[in-house]
Amino acid sequence: MEEASIDLQQGKLVVGAFVAIVAVSIMAFWLMMKGNKERPAPLPPGPRGLPVVGYLPFLGTHLHKSFTQLARVYGPIYKLWLGHRIYVVISSPSLVKQVREHDVTFADRDPSIASKILTFGGNDIAFASYSADWRKLRKIFVRELMSSARLNASNVLRKRYAEKAIKDVYQKTGKALDFGQLTFMIISNTVLSMLCGSTTHGEEGEKLFSQIREVVGELMVLHGAPNISDMIPALARFDLQGVERKSRETFRRCDRIVSSKIEERQKLRESGDDNSVSIEAKDLLQILLDLNNHGDCAADSSITDNQLKGILMDSIIGGTDTTSTTIEWTMAELMQHPEAMQKVYKELDEVVERGNVVEEFHLPRLHYLEAAIKETFRLHPALPLLVPRCPTEDCQIGGYTIPKGATVFINAYAMHRDPQLWDSPLEFRPERFLNENAAKFDYLGNSSQYFPFGMGRRVCAGIPMAEKMLNYILASLLHSFEWKLAHGSTEVDLTDKFGIVVKLEKPLVLIPTPRLANPELYYS
Numbered sequence: 001m002e003e004a005s006i007d008l009q010q011g012k013l014v015v016g017a018f019v020a021i022v023a024v025s026i027m028a029f030w031l032m033m034k035g036n037k038e039r040p041a042p043l044p045p046g047p048r049g050l051p052v053v054g055y056l057p058f059l060g061t062h063l064h065k066s067f068t069q070l071a072r073v074y075g076p077i078y079k080l081w082l083g084h085r086i087y088v089v090i091s092s093p094s095l096v097k098q099v100r101e102h103d104v105t106f107a108d109r110d111p112s113i114a115s116k117i118l119t120f121g122g123n124d125i126a127f128a129s130y131s132a133d134w135r136k137l138r139k140i141f142v143r144e145l146m147s148s149a150r151l152n153a154s155n156v157l158r159k160r161y162a163e164k165a166i167k168d169v170y171q172k173t174g175k176a177l178d179f180g181q182l183t184f185m186i187i188s189n190t191v192l193s194m195l196c197g198s199t200t201h202g203e204e205g206e207k208l209f210s211q212i213r214e215v216v217g218e219l220m221v222l223h224g225a226p227n228i229s230d231m232i233p234a235l236a237r238f239d240l241q242g243v244e245r246k247s248r249e250t251f252r253r254c255d256r257i258v259s260s261k262i263e264e265r266q267k268l269r270e271s272g273d274d275n276s277v278s279i280e281a282k283d284l285l286q287i288l289l290d291l292n293n294h295g296d297c298a299a300d301s302s303i304t305d306n307q308l309k310g311i312l313m314d315s316i317i318g319g320t321d322t323t324s325t326t327i328e329w330t331m332a333e334l335m336q337h338p339e340a341m342q343k344v345y346k347e348l349d350e351v352v353e354r355g356n357v358v359e360e361f362h363l364p365r366l367h368y369l370e371a372a373i374k375e376t377f378r379l380h381p382a383l384p385l386l387v388p389r390c391p392t393e394d395c396q397i398g399g400y401t402i403p404k405g406a407t408v409f410i411n412a413y414a415m416h417r418d419p420q421l422w423d424s425p426l427e428f429r430p431e432r433f434l435n436e437n438a439a440k441f442d443y444l445g446n447s448s449q450y451f452p453f454g455m456g457r458r459v460c461a462g463i464p465m466a467e468k469m470l471n472y473i474l475a476s477l478l479h480s481f482e483w484k485l486a487h488g489s490t491e492v493d494l495t496d497k498f499g500i501v502v503k504l505e506k507p508l509v510l511i512p513t514p515r516l517a518n519p520e521l522y523y524s
């Protein structure tokens with residue numbers, strides 16, 4: 001009996017101990033999981049900088065290149081302290097995919113002091129915070145400027161200015177031309193006439209375009225320049241690099257250009273001499289002025305004076321410099337690769353034929369030319385770091401925390417040249433964008449390794465117009481002329497100059513020779 005009771009007690013003890021062990025293990029596991037959940041993921045790794053200024057003194061002048069080199073050391077996501085602010089740089093497709101999964105969180109911007117000044121206080125589309133106002137402006141812009149109907153109607157303008165330029169170039173046969181200046185002129189003429197109807201001709205026109213080109217160039221540098229006042233707000237009032245002062249000067253010049261166009265139109269309206277009802281002349285400015293005159297700016301489609309100017313500026317800047325710079329880069333790469341240039345000419349001869357000038361209906365059949373443009377975007381994305389994003393809440397990417405309010409750069413330049421993603425990534429090979437890859441790598445940001453126009457809800461708002469202008473103007477200039485390097489050069493200098501838009505440091509100077517079958521085609 002006694003033995004049986006001892007056995008029973010021992011059995012109870014064993015079961016009790018077992019239950020206790022299981023309970024303690026469950027508790028420990030629960031506590032561990034709870035602890036894990038509550039402990040935030042760490043910040044991304046990154047280089048140590050100096051006290052106060054952080055890593056700023058080591059960044060150099062070409063941010064896209066410095067950021068690419070740092071990724072080799074710290075990996076595809078890293079942070080930099082620049083002054084008191086944290087910057088995160090992302091450069092791998094899997095992390096880009098995660099950013100896209102948090103698209104709304106990353107849809108905000110945090111414009112620098114310069115960008116705020118230059119965009120009428122963030123009253124544009126590109127630098128506006130993610131808000132009802134941004135949605136309204138972007139909707140107006142896409143509906144009024146980018147719809148198929150509007151773009152088809154403006155075909156006549158692209159044709160007019162391309163033909164005018166071809167005629168001018170024909171008269172300068174055998175002479176050296178600044179190719180970038182030529183394309184900027186065609187594009188700004190086209191964009192200005194889409195925006196504000198008529199353009200200015202003769203000497204006055206030349207003066208206006210050189211002003212616009214200068215101002216847009218300054219703007220691009222100021223938007224992209226690292227400014228210590230942004231990083232250490234306490235120093236902002238000293239404006240140590242003079243960025244704020246320069247931005248205000250540039251802004252005044254921009255404002256004068258935009259305001260003069262608005263005043264011109266208002267005078268015409270008052271005098272009743274405004275013929276802005278025809279499809280060609282019912283331009284963006286007219287539509288914006290109508291929306292501006294609604295009076296009630298809280299209403300769905302009404303816009304303020306600053307928003308009106310902000311949209312116009314975005315269209316001029318977004319529409320001109322990015323596109324003409326890309327045409328210049330494509331031409332530079334083709335000049336450097338005569339075998340690719342010959343393939344472009346062969347395709348033009350087959351599709352368009354030398355007895356005709358290029359028309360927009362030819363463009364969908366110019367597959368090699370399109371591949372050459374895509375390859376240029378891969379090597380020289382006009383905005384290599386896109387426009388920086390700013391998460392609206394703490395967010396985990398790649399196992400690291402990106403804190404709310406950080407400035408996030410997505411380094412398209414690094415991914416477009418990553419040897420793990422592309423064969424011989426530094427070689428110019430349009431073939432990689434032919435056949436099935438033509439659709440795989442589109443401009444809409446569907447691929448996480450190729451996105452020259454950005455991605456998600458802040459993707460470039462001007463893609464349809466950019467695509468039409470790029471392909472048509474390049475095809476027309478190539479089909480009409482053979483080009484050779486000026487000054488006896490045998491190589492193109494492909495050194496780049498950093499700004500929010502990255503350009504060729506030295507202008508591409510070329511000599512044209514006519515190649516159409518009939519001289520009359522230059523005077524059509």
Ligand code: HEM
Pocket residue numbers: 125126127138314315316318319320322323326381382383386387388452453454455456457458459460461462463465466
């Ligand atoms: C070669 C031509 C162009 C390139 C490479 C380009 C590239 C870009 C890029 C990378 C962004 C930032 C996207 C992001 O943050 O994800 C952007 C934004 C923008 N682009 Fe373009 N762009 C071009 C032409 C144009 C044109 C022709 C226009 C209009 C006329 C335009 C208007 C805009 C606007 C309004 C935004 C701001 C979008 C937003 O924040 O909601 N762009 N562009």
